[in-house]
Amino acid sequence: MKTPPLRAGDPAEPAARRRLADKARRVRGPSRWRIVLLVFAGVALVALMADLRNFARRAAARPGSVARARPGHAADVLAGLDDPRYEDPRGYFSLVPPRHWIRPAAPPAGFYDVVFQGPYGMDLAIQVVATNQTFNQLVDKLRQVERNLAADTHMDFAYVGPHRAVKRSVQLFRSRVLMLDFLTGDLAHHVQFSTPSELYDEYEPVFLRLMETYAPGTILRAPPAAP
Helix, strand or coil: CCCCCCCCCCCCHHHHHHHHHHHHHHHHHHHHHHHHHHHHHHHHHHHHHHHHHHHHHHHHHCCCCCCCCCCCCHHHHHHCCCCCCEECCCCCEEECCCCCCECCCCCCCCCCCEEEECHHHCEEEEEEEECCCCHHHHHHHHHHHHHHHCCCCCCEEEEECCEEEEEEEEECCCEEEEEEEEEECCEEEEEEEEEEHHHHHHHHHHHHHHHHHCEECCCCCCCCCCC
């Protein structure tokens, strides 16, 4: 037996309409939550895939990665601190170069005395010049350079052997550079390490350990002229 249709003015009409509305809400509710959950699940999946891709790139770039470890990476450099030394032809300095790094016949930047190139786009460059400035004058000069460039180089102090050095670092577009400047007698030493930004924290202590092998030289004085 079919229920007779409701007519306008029927006393049962408001209650019946409320029941229909409640039923419609119950039907729509789960569907709405399923859509919301699917959207969040999709966003989470995309974020997870992006994070996995980034993790894979970082893992592949890390020197400790078995798949991508190359000669000259961090452990290789630390294992080679007793290797043969590089001697500056003028006698201004010597050091143990990073193991398996390449020394181009002509430095890419002509004003450096020597450049060593390693994996992951890293390099070590050294410039030594004669000077008569004091350490305080060196610090003032570097601070002036910082002001002129409107750059924050995170100026600090460190030691290269017994020699106090100005330690600076600067962030470039794809790399970070560590710089050490110090004086030994009549010589001003500028040592510069460049590494990809994501590897800087790992390689900074490696570079500082390497600098323990650095030995400054001296300027050979010309003999006095005969009277």
